[in-house]
Amino acid sequence: MAEARDLFKEFKVQSVSEFFRRNAAMLGYTGKIRSLTTIIHEAVTNSLDACEEAGILPYIRVEIEELGKEHYKVIVEDNGPGIPEEYIPHVFGKMLAGTKAHRNIQSRGQQGIGISGAVMFAQITSGKATRVITSTGGEIVEAWVKIDVQKNEGKIVKKLKHPNPKGWRGTRIELEVKDVKYVRSKQGVYWYLKLTAIANPHAHIELVEPDGKLVVFPRSSEDIPEPPVEMKPHPKGVMVDDVYTMAHRSKRSSVRRFLVSEFSRISDKKVDELIKYITALRLIKSETNKEVKEKLYEKLVSGDVDSVLRAFGRKWKKELEKVAKIMDKSPEKLTWHEAEEIVEAFKLMKFLAPPTHGLRPIGEENIKKGLTSILKPEFVTAVTRAPRVYAGGIPFQVEVGLAYGGQIQGSEILRYANRVPLLFDAGSCVITSAVRSIDWKRYKIDSFDSAPLVVLVNVVSVHVPYTSTGKQSIADIDEIHNEIRLALMDAARRLSFYLGGKFRRMYQVKRRKTLEKYLPEIARSLHILTGEPEEKIKEYFLKLIESKIEVEEVSEVEAEEAEA
Amino acid sequence: MAEARDLFKEFKVQSVSEFFRRNAAMLGYTGKIRSLTTIIHEAVTNSLDACEEAGILPYIRVEIEELGKEHYKVIVEDNGPGIPEEYIPHVFGKMLAGTKAHRNIQSRGQQGIGISGAVMFAQITSGKATRVITSTGGEIVEAWVKIDVQKNEGKIVKKLKHPNPKGWRGTRIELEVKDVKYVRSKQGVYWYLKLTAIANPHAHIELVEPDGKLVVFPRSSEDIPEPPVEMKPHPKGVMVDDVYTMAHRSKRSSVRRFLVSEFSRISDKKVDELIKYITALRLIKSETNKEVKEKLYEKLVSGDVDSVLRAFGRKWKKELEKVAKIMDKSPEKLTWHEAEEIVEAFKLMKFLAPPTHGLRPIGEENIKKGLTSILKPEFVTAVTRAPRVYAGGIPFQVEVGLAYGGQIQGSEILRYANRVPLLFDAGSCVITSAVRSIDWKRYKIDSFDSAPLVVLVNVVSVHVPYTSTGKQSIADIDEIHNEIRLALMDAARRLSFYLGGKFRRMYQVKRRKTLEKYLPEIARSLHILTGEPEEKIKEYFLKLIESKIEVEEVSEVEAEEAEA
Incomplete structure (x- = not known):
């Protein structure tokens, strides 16, 4: 051995x-x-x-x-x-x-x-x-x-x-x-x-x-994107380890200053509220009557922290003072347990939604420019949705572009995360599943796989939730899936409107051509029957066709305007 | 800006x-x-x-x-x-x-x-x-x-x-x-x-x-597996960077000593051969006549290094001396280019297959013990193949176990790499594709998915070629795929032999039971027709059935012996 x-x-x-x-x-x-x-x-x-x-x-x-x-x-x-x-x-x-x-x-x-x-x-x-x-x-x-x-x-x-x-x-x-x-x-x-x-x-x-x-x-837009800015983490988007690690690396004078300065949406007033919530949670945990405990917890969840505190009579003031002392000490002295208490309270508290000014989408105009200049389609549209939040506190934003016809052959899904193309692992990506979940027939696309249609989807976030280490596919998170669908449906409606016009025009042109094809024969027959000159009859019918079957000579530009 | x-x-x-x-x-x-x-x-x-x-x-x-x-x-x-x-x-x-x-x-x-x-x-x-x-x-x-x-x-x-x-x-x-x-x-x-x-x-x-x-x-085998031993890399299994990095970290006195001591299958004689090959490659590269060049290269590939050298008259001796000097210098002075020359020559030279004494398969007996003690099947068999080589110089070994019936319900593929279970990414694993490629019907398994069959496959190697960073699936390398298939077919034949016996027995039992069911009626009818006593007729027919329809009361142990 x-x-x-x-x-x-x-x-x-x-x-x-x-x-x-x-x-x-x-x-x-x-x-x-x-x-x-x-x-x-x-x-x-x-x-x-x-x-x-x-x-x-x-x-x-x-x-x-x-x-x-x-x-x-x-x-x-x-x-x-x-x-x-x-x-x-x-x-x-x-x-x-x-x-x-x-x-x-x-x-x-x-x-x-x-x-x-x-x-x-x-x-x-x-x-x-x-x-x-x-x-x-x-x-x-x-x-x-x-x-x-x-x-x-x-x-x-x-x-x-x-x-x-x-x-x-x-x-x-x-x-x-x-x-x-x-x-x-x-x-x-x-x-x-x-x-x-x-x-x-x-x-x-x-x-x-x-x-x-x-x-x-070639460059198709002269707009320099704004440089990205740092966005402080939102209290709903952090784990205990984040708070603990950040506190121990912080140079701020107190836990209070640390929270106010290094998180978004935390003011001094919010720290006071945090103190109340932590106090309430401590008191509820010390409560031995299970029924009372549950009721108080429900009350806390509903946001009524003050009446929870009052329920403990005079006890709460002493506990609150203890908790308040945490906020005054140096952040590097914050214990793991205290960080846990803070995160637990964060989960119950209400905060403004996280800031999204640091998100940098491509933008609708630029998506259209990019798709047009590289793919030369006959129709293009784009939708940039407003920022949303996943996992409670992580902001993200979805944008979608559709390019149809022209030099496009066959369908294609172009996936991006923060503007970076994702080329691998398409099968496990939320973008793929969201695009596939759309009932394209409702938008006049009979078969997605054979349509001359390019779908671009860009997911923008400070923390894109990749499924794997290769960073080639985005996890199937409900909030993100839904946003992609909503953006796609919005863009697809515009495409459908365009195709509606296009198909109607194509149908009209075909009908007119058919009628015109038979016109000489009809004119000749009527000439024999009525004796009127053939040319006159032809002219009359041509006018009739034109008045009945209006061929909309709308340009692509008009079609695009119509969709807006 | x-x-x-x-x-x-x-x-x-x-x-x-x-x-x-x-x-x-x-x-x-x-x-x-x-x-x-x-x-x-x-x-x-x-x-x-x-x-x-x-x-x-x-x-x-x-x-x-x-x-x-x-x-x-x-x-x-x-x-x-x-x-x-x-x-x-x-x-x-x-x-x-x-x-x-x-x-x-x-x-x-x-x-x-x-x-x-x-x-x-x-x-x-x-x-x-x-x-x-x-x-x-x-x-x-x-x-x-x-x-x-x-x-x-x-x-x-x-x-x-x-x-x-x-x-x-x-x-x-x-x-x-x-x-x-x-x-x-x-x-x-x-x-x-x-x-x-x-x-x-x-x-x-x-x-x-x-x-x-x-x-x-519980433990079902008392054999302590031999401790794994280090296997030196084989000249056919290294890249330029490996040779270069190993040389620069080596403490040996010369490149020659480094090659002989730190690789498998390289002797002093092989280093002499290596010198000849590098010389021949250099001379061939210096040759300007394209046709001559190609012919000489072909000759070198066929292994006739001496006649390649001779083709250059007296020139080769001088070049050979230069190359020989590389082998005498300190390994940390080996240049990248020289390492490239060495690897290029390795590719053309012949070496004994890499050593495989360091591979540690589970072993047929132990696979059977493991499957039997944990799954309680009615039949079990295992095949450990001899070691093989992939990518020119990397040894690996495949083993397979099959467990059928008994307490097993439904089919299952158990994948292992160096005895470690692989639980994820089954779809992209060579084990899955090899098991699926077997025509199980030929081995009396009508439907693989519904058979009470567990297939164990273990791939053993110093360098298991994983597909992804999660190390949960093995790349589809032809040599490995084939070895798994061969092992599976061998094991499946034994299973089929067992099932053949089993199904034959089941068929015989059924036939006998059918005959026995009608025996009382037949006996009664014949008794009426012939006057012979019913019991006597019954006895006669029973003996007849027994002699014609031999029910093989072979035990599982015998069946296993029969397969060997």
Whole structure:
């Protein structure tokens, strides 16, 4: 029998990079096509986020050069704010380093793992460092970055500096990758960029494919999206661990100040109410008569905290003082149990709905512009719903676009979360199930699968509830499912109205043509019967047809107006 | 427009614990039922691995106490080797710390993330530290462990020591968890332990359910599985990055010594051959005549390296000397390009198949014992196939068990990887597709879905190719698919043989009963016609029936023997 100490002799600590080197699939590096898409996704996401935060209209160029069999050079260049020199090794070479994970902000990327994951994937397949060329407006820095996997640290293996007479700002990265494949499939780079362009009409995106072909997804909107802002968490949207962890990291002078400053919708008055609720909960728990206990709890749920307190006679004042003291102490002294009491009270209290000013939908106009410029449909419409809340306190917003006919062939569901296209795991996504749940026949779409119809759905939230670690599908949460359905039905009604007009027009045109076809014969027969000249009879009938069968020569523009 | 430097002001580094706190789903903490199963899985896996490494017959007790609504205490106790005191904070409180990730060893757990993930999940849902009671034979240590999430470090919040007069060895951990649910479903704890017991007949596993009910899965085999051994990687199973990384971490004196010592199937003679192959590849690459180049490459692929070298006249000796120098230098000086050359040559060279002595299947006898003791079927059989190789150099082994009838109701596929039950993502698993691909009708199973049939499949490998990060389904690799099918067909033939006998017997019994039913009437009629006494006629016919319709009173044991 082996001794424990011998068994532990080989105990070692791995770095997080080493872990993800062994588990690259966790970061989306699985399969030759998907791995290439993941690299592009990480780079383009960083570019779009950086431009948005800096208030710049993005100009993004992606180049994919084939260097050999399953061996490519990937270049992504943007006109973003650039990366200060001292941050280069961290941004590209250190996992879990970034600006966003600790802020409550809606953005595409979040973990500070994406682009360093791409650098690592390039490194473990080709052995090559990633070349970064960047400038924040001053001199241009050119650096080759590698990851020291054992230490999880970025290493600059070579660095050059260049003058920048024209004041160029932006970042260009070049990665050499093996074991990947460029294919124009629905899970490949081309499709990913096309979908990204649709959801980001303010971005100019271009792609040079390995065969040298240039594909341009031009900018169709000049509106710079407002930079996202941080939204403090709502009391209904936090777990005990959140309150406890936040309190222990807080620099505020008291629990009261911590609650008022670091949450949304909590005022000093609300803290006073919180004290009452915690006191009431404590007193109710101490009550031994089960019937009384239940009645008091019901009263508390109904919001009548004062009469619950009064029910305990003089006892409550003493308890209230105790609870009030919690609010005065330093937040790092908040105990787990107290955090539990706070969250329990939050659940019973009423608060204003969470702020939603930080949500950044694409917007109806921009969805229409994106769909029109990329897909060239004959009809387009979009619906951006008002923000809602799921899980009690997490704000989200749904928007939907429909594009019909024109150059569209067959149906397609374009899924997005915070404007990022979701290409995988469509089957388990709430967007798919919501779109499938619509009775499209009611909206003059006989068969969804064969209609020339593209459905775009974008779910916007600081916390998108993904089903899996790959972040490729959204969980089936009732509130989100319903919002998508409502948005879809609204948009589908407009489509149906348009199709109604269109089908009526097509029917009328057909009927008129049929009548006109028989007109010469009828005219001839009547001429023989009545002796009237054929031309006169024809003219008469033509006028009759025109007056009876009015062909509505409404333009697409009018049709769109009609739907509004 | 914002300046880059302002945007980077909030740049921070997260710890790996912080990352997994935010992404607990990556570790299997998703859904109330699955989260509880994940905790049990992590604890039981650690216990089984520890017992196996130490050569102990495992005795594992799981207790689940309900403390409140969706609030449980989980206790897992084993008789393993125990944990030395100084390792307690690392084992339970530090992610990515462990003994196995850096070794090529077949084991259930691997990442050094599992049990600390469970400790963290308990902590972020209940706020409570995990209580650990352990002894390696000396005094008993009782410690309460928490994770400092920001630092990814274990913290002992309280520690006691107790005398150990009876010399107890083992580990008991107690976790308090909220937001989970105990349900007796197919993805719950009961089912997980039942499946674990089937695949580990050498383990005694018992479970105290929240209602106090004790469920015992008794040990049915006294064989202690041999402890797993490390298997060095095979030259055909490594990527460039593996060779490069291994070389740079190696302490050997030369690249030659590194290759011979740290790979399987590489001898000094093989290194000499490798030198020739690399030389030949270099020379072929330098050849400008395309036709000659292709011919020489073909010759090299066919294995005739010597005549390729000779084709270059005297040139080759000089090049060979250069390549030979690579083998003499320190492994940490190996360049990426040289590692590429080595792997390219490995692909063309012939090696003995990888060693498989480190693979640890359950074994046919043990599968039969496990299935019989837990499921009480009327028939059971098992097939353990010889080890095979996938992806050129990664050894794996498949085994299959079939249990039919008896107390089994309905069909079931029990999937395992290295003896660990896979409960989720069945749809995308090669085991499911292989079982479904069998034409069960050919084996006297009319409808697989309604037959009283349990199919167990265990895939054993140092590198099980999981499809997803949740490690709940195995990728559809041809070699593995085929092996599962072959094993299944072999086992199914035995089942079919048994059922053949069984159905024949049932048919005979039925026929005899029919005849016997009409016997009194026939006897009476013949008695009237012939005058012979009824009893005599009856007796005569009974003898006739018995001689014609032989009812095989073969026992189950005989049937099993017959199949061998």
